[in-house]
Amino acid sequence: MNVAIVDTGAGNIGALQAALQRLGAEGRLVTEAAALADAERVLLPGVGAAGAAMATLRANGLTEALRRLEVPLLGICLGMQLLFERSREGEVETLGLLPGTVAPLPPAPALRLPHTGWSRLHRRGDDPLLEGVADGAWAYFVHGYAAPVGADCVAEAEHGERFAAAVRRGRIAGTQFHPERSGLAGARILQSFLKGWDR
């Protein structure tokens, strides 16, 4: 299968490639729009700041290519945040594939930020993205911003407040946690993505 990994210029792309290899797939790094044309699956990973990542995508003509994509797309961490309309991080317009605005996790006494570590996933409904993932399964997070629990949210987590841990609407999906670093639960989610969704 032709799996493209969009290179946003930062982050642990090697970790994601290794996770795909463990599932028998090869992730190919993509830096320009033309290289997405024959992709059967597209991963949008990313760490760092929303503004810098969007600038990189725009400079390489990838924003329009991602909007026009007709195959399953999985955004991870910052990559999931970019699927929404806006990010409060630098007040930037993002891809707009899902409705909503990404905002900082609100500070509170004794609440450590960024949210770093293993937190439980609380499933909402029975989405195929989470096939084989138990309610309450642990996933690994590292982030300071998050998307609200909206209509497309299929699993939520909590750090000071509840936020969207996983989303899916048709072929567009995202995880705020790192499936490539979330043990067996993460591997199952990547497997679901490789398999694709028929609803």
Place this chain on the structure above:
Amino acid sequence: MPARRIMPCLDVRGGRVVKGVRFRAHVDCGAIEDLARRYRDEGADELVFYDIGASPAGRSVDLDWVGRVARVLDIPFCVAGGIDSVAKARAVLRAGADKVSVNTPALMRPDLIDELADAFGVQCVVVGIDSTREADGEWRLRSHTGDAERMRAPGRRMLDWLLEVQARGAGEVVLNCIDSDGVRRGYDLAQLAAARALCRVPLIASGGAGTIAHFVDAFARADVDGALAAGAFHDGSVRIPVLKRSLGLHGVEVRDAA
């Protein structure tokens, strides 16, 4: 609040895992990937690799083993050792590490922390702090601790540096308490509690773990987010599945070992 993290630390020198006592007298503990696999299977939450030869020798980490570790692990890992530029950090992250940890290079050039946070986000940037209690009762920094012959005392107070690294963009702090390191009489709870009071980002305890009770104390009394240990895990005197069950019974929430 996420689960409290149990973090085996693997000191790497010459492609092997080694362990020292008070940063000296290193003995061989095994091959890097074998230990990485073992800790993954036992339920470690994160691994930390310190290329302890890197900073004192003025060189950066060898990326080859970082890639091999990335292929083995499905839990996060952090790499430290001689990372003194955005370019070197990028290479380590590209090889598959999730975070980079900087210690001596950040002390030599504090702007490095800001540069790494700008390039990769604060969540990628761990600052390691080596500190010891001096005769006047103050905790002060040590640098170049990978090699006892080259260790230096920059003279700065640990608590001042802790505030500065957070302001500059550290997303996590590992506090290595040199006085308790390797002697297994417990973490330096007084120092950790003092750091905790000033630390808004995740704080990881390091140095001194020898028994399960030491971990319980670090979480319950110093409120740290993670506890790092090496020797006690390497020689099997603390087994992670047993440790996690025990922490659970003491009301410390940990991730169930799979």
